[in-house]
Amino acid sequence: MRVSLRLWDFVFYLTFGLVVTSFVQIMGVYLVFSYLIVPAVCGALLSEKIVTRLIIGWTVALVTGVAGLLMSIEIETLDLPTGPTTVCLFGVTLLICSGLAWRRRRYSP
Numbered sequence: 178m179r180v181s182l183r184l185w186d187f188v189f190y191l192t193f194g195l196v197v198t199s200f201v202q203i204m205g206v207y208l209v210f211s212y213l214i215v216p217a218v219c220g221a222l223l224s225e226k227i228v229t230r231l232i233i234g235w236t237v238a239l240v241t242g243v244a245g246l247l248m249s250i251e252i253e254t255l256d257l258p259t260g261p262t263t264v265c266l267f268g269v270t271l272l273i274c275s276g277l278a279w280r281r282r283r284y285s286p
């Protein structure tokens with residue numbers, strides 16, 4: 178049985194909307210936005226190839242997420258909340274990637 182492309186698109190967007198809506202309720206809009214947008218932007222800034230962009234995005238999401246979690250757990254004297262700490266680290270990561278991209282474009286022959 179062949180399923181039409183429109184049906185697959187509908188099923189994808191329906192499940193995507195349900196997942197994003199539920200995660201916004203669970204984690205908060207800033208954290209969901211950061212996980213969705215920042216890794217993709219970092220990949221787009223640092224590479225032209227789709228495979229490299231995916232690897233950069235996955236790495237940024239993994240490293241930044243784990244770093245935010247560890248910072249909120251390990252730095253007990255500051256008592257940092259996990260969500261906002263991770264969002265701030267995503268912002269710092271985006272600034273670093275933007276600086277790297279700017280530097281590469283400025284100094285490339």
